[in-house]
Amino acid sequence: MKRRHFLAASVxxxxxxxxxxxxxxxxVKIGLVTALSGQSARAGEAIxxxxxxxxxxxxxxxxxxxxxxxxxxxxxxEATPAKGVIAARELIFKEKVAVLFxxxxxxxxxxxxxxxxxxxxxxxxxxxxxxxITRNGADPNFVFRVSAxxxxxxxxxxxxxxxxxxxxxxxxxxVNNPWGESNEKGLTAALSxxxxxxxxxxxxxxxxxxxxxxxxxxxxAGADCLFLVGNVGPSSQVVKSLDRMGWKPPxxxxxxxxxxxxxxxxxxxxxxxHFIQTYSFFGxxxxxxxxxxxxxxxxxxxxxxxxxxxxxxxVANAYDAMMLTAMAIEKAGSTAGPAIRExxxxxxxxxxxxxxFVKPFSxxxxxxxxxxxxxxTQFIDNQILPVGMKK
Numbered sequence: 001m002k003r004r005h006f007l008a009a010s011v012x013x014x015x016x017x018x019x020x021x022x023x024x025x026x027x028v029k030i031g032l033v034t035a036l037s038g039q040s041a042r043a044g045e046a047i048x049x050x051x052x053x054x055x056x057x058x059x060x061x062x063x064x065x066x067x068x069x070x071x072x073x074x075x076x077x078e079a080t081p082a083k084g085v086i087a088a089r090e091l092i093f094k095e096k097v098a099v100l101f102x103x104x105x106x107x108x109x110x111x112x113x114x115x116x117x118x119x120x121x122x123x124x125x126x127x128x129x130x131x132x133i134t135r136n137g138a139d140p141n142f143v144f145r146v147s148a149x150x151x152x153x154x155x156x157x158x159x160x161x162x163x164x165x166x167x168x169x170x171x172x173x174x175v176n177n178p179w180g181e182s183n184e185k186g187l188t189a190a191l192s193x194x195x196x197x198x199x200x201x202x203x204x205x206x207x208x209x210x211x212x213x214x215x216x217x218x219x220x221a222g223a224d225c226l227f228l229v230g231n232v233g234p235s236s237q238v239v240k241s242l243d244r245m246g247w248k249p250p251x252x253x254x255x256x257x258x259x260x261x262x263x264x265x266x267x268x269x270x271x272x273x274h275f276i277q278t279y280s281f282f283g284x285x286x287x288x289x290x291x292x293x294x295x296x297x298x299x300x301x302x303x304x305x306x307x308x309x310x311x312x313x314x315v316a317n318a319y320d321a322m323m324l325t326a327m328a329i330e331k332a333g334s335t336a337g338p339a340i341r342e343x344x345x346x347x348x349x350x351x352x353x354x355x356x357f358v359k360p361f362s363x364x365x366x367x368x369x370x371x372x373x374x375x376x377t378q379f380i381d382n383q384i385l386p387v388g389m390k391k
Contacts, residue, residue, distance in 0.1 A: 027071035028064060028335055030055070030322070031091035033084050033112065034103020034127075036076035039233045039261060043104050046314025047126050048074060051101065053295045053315070054322035064329050073097060077108050079231075084108035085115065092121055098335040099124055099325050101318070105231070106130030106179035116142050120337040122344070124325055126317040129153060129254065130182040134366040142341055144366045146321035146354070148255060150179075152371045153276055154186030157252050158194070160274070160376060161225050164387075165250040169199040171223030173214060173238055175230040175256075176203035183229040183254060199223035204234055211241040219247055228253040228273065235273070236265035243269050250274070258311035263382045270379045277375045279316035279354050280386050281306035288353050292319055307383040317369075320352040324360060324368065 032051060034044040055070045063069040073095050075087035084105075091097045092115070099122045102109040109128040116123040117138040125133055125145035134145045161167040172187055174180035184201060191198060200221040202214035215238070218226065226249050228238055235257045242248065253275040263270040281293055296303045296315070309315055327350060328343035329335060344361040351357075360368035376387045 026068060028068050028329065029071050029073050029091075029095055029097040030325070031088075031095060031097035031100040032072060032074045032103065033077050033087045033091065033100065033108070034074070035079045035105065036074065038079055039265070040079060040104050040231055042261065043127065043258070043311055043314050044076075046309075046311050047101070047103060047318040048072075049296065049300065050126065050315035050318025051322050053292055053299065054319045054326075056299070057295065058322075058326050064326050065333070065335070070326070077103060077105070079105050079108065081105075081107045081111035085111050088112045088115055092116075092119055097121070098329065098337075099340060101126060101321070102133075103127055106133065106182060107177050109133045110178055113138075113143055120341075122325075122328075122337055122340045124321050126321045127314060128179075130179050131186060132178075132182060140338070140341065141366060142337065144344055144361060144368075146324065146360075146368045147317050148276065148278060148369060148374070149367050150182045150254075151186045151189070152367075153254055153374070154183060155190045155193075156276060156371055156374050157187065157227055157254070158190045160276075161227070161250065161252045164274070164376075165225050165252075167225040167250065167252075169196075169222055170225040170227050170252070171199040171218035171221060172201045172227045172229075173211065173218065174201070174203055174227075175234050176205055180229055183227075187227055198227075204230070204238070206231075206234055208234060209237055211238050212245055215241055215245060215247065219245070219249075223249060225250040225252060229256065230254075231256040232262050232265065236262055236267075236270070239266040239269050239273065243267065248272070255311075255313060257379075258313060258377075258384055263379050272378075274376055274378050274387055277311070277313045277377045277384065278369055278373055279312050280375050280377060280384070281309045281312050281316075282385055282389060286351075286353070288351060292316075292353060310384055312384060316353045320350075320354050320357070320368075323352060324350055324357065 036044045059069045077084035102125045104127045106128045123143045129148040129150045131151040200218045204211045251273045327347050331346040332339035332343035377384050
């Protein structure tokens with residue numbers, strides 16, 4: 001008797017609550033491997049926020065593929081390639097993410113590239129700038145990027161040094177890892193194209209606390225400016241070493257200092273470093289900028305204004321990259337990796353934060369940001385402002 005009652009109740013429940021289509025129940029998982037702890041955690045959080053704001057906006061509009069919602073799944077790589085690989089494999093094989101977003105560090109991204117190409121999972125980079133990440137020689141290539149590219153940034157760094165500081169003989173001070181190597185190659189090529197050579201090339205380790213010997217050699221070689229490439233910790237040690245020397249050359253930097261507690265670690269001279277960004281929430285904003293700023297302030301209590309969106313580049317790159325990814329999935333009509341890859345090529349136009357993207361990706365170009373999309377910035381009172389802008 002009890003069994004008959006149970007079966008009857010089950011049938012009644014099924015009639016009242018019919019099964020939902022599988023596609024409406026399943027989320028589309030977006031994976032993120034980035035530094036969520038350590039000196040660059042702030043940048044990892046910025047990428048997270050950019051993705052979250054985009055996903056909230058997309059889900060509020062019904063998601064993708066006729067009602068499937070997006071879900072963000074994160075893992076901390078601790079800025080370590082080996083841990084990044086473990087995290088990527090977990091997200092791909094266990095979590096079954098449709099697209100994997102890479103985080104901050106070029107060495108970590110380069111370690112992940114072979115895996116995503118082998119498994120045919122699209123890998124979208126919202127930060128790491130190593131040229132070889134997207135230009136990795138794979139065919140087919142599943143790696144895309146909405147971020148700076150070293151080779152292009154390096155040309156902009158030279159142009160800025162010459163225009164702003166009338167530099168004639170710049171020296172390089174670079175982190176001794178694949179990201180530093182990428183920039184050494186790019187800066188040397190940029191100088192060579194103008195018939196120039198570097199005053200010198202010096203390297204420093206990720207954990208070095210004294211860079212005075214390397215800087216002394218650059219000073220003796222006649223360097224009248226410095227090209228700096230390094231993330232928050234090592235870049236701050238370069239600045240403090242310059243202070244100990246009493247040497248104040250102009251510093252033209254890649255965007256590493258933006259990724260964390262640079263002003264705290266570097267001290268008062270942090271403001272003397274001019275570094276590149278792809279976006280700033282200061283100044284007059286586009287409709288997309290106003291919308292995202294409003295969403296950030298509504299979701300995160302610590303965001304009271306543009307100065308609290310730091311580093312802005314992490315938010316902006318991740319937001320635009322997620323919106324483009326959603327368009328690619330919609331174009332694909334599927335969450336299968338090879339189809340999404342083709343979907344990126346089918347995007348015609350997207351009016352985003354950084355710019356209006358027109359056919360941002362093609363089989364020969366997996367980088368959506370170019371040399372016309374950079375903003376030069378510096379720290380003013382612990383806020384990243386465009387150079388020359390007052391608070």
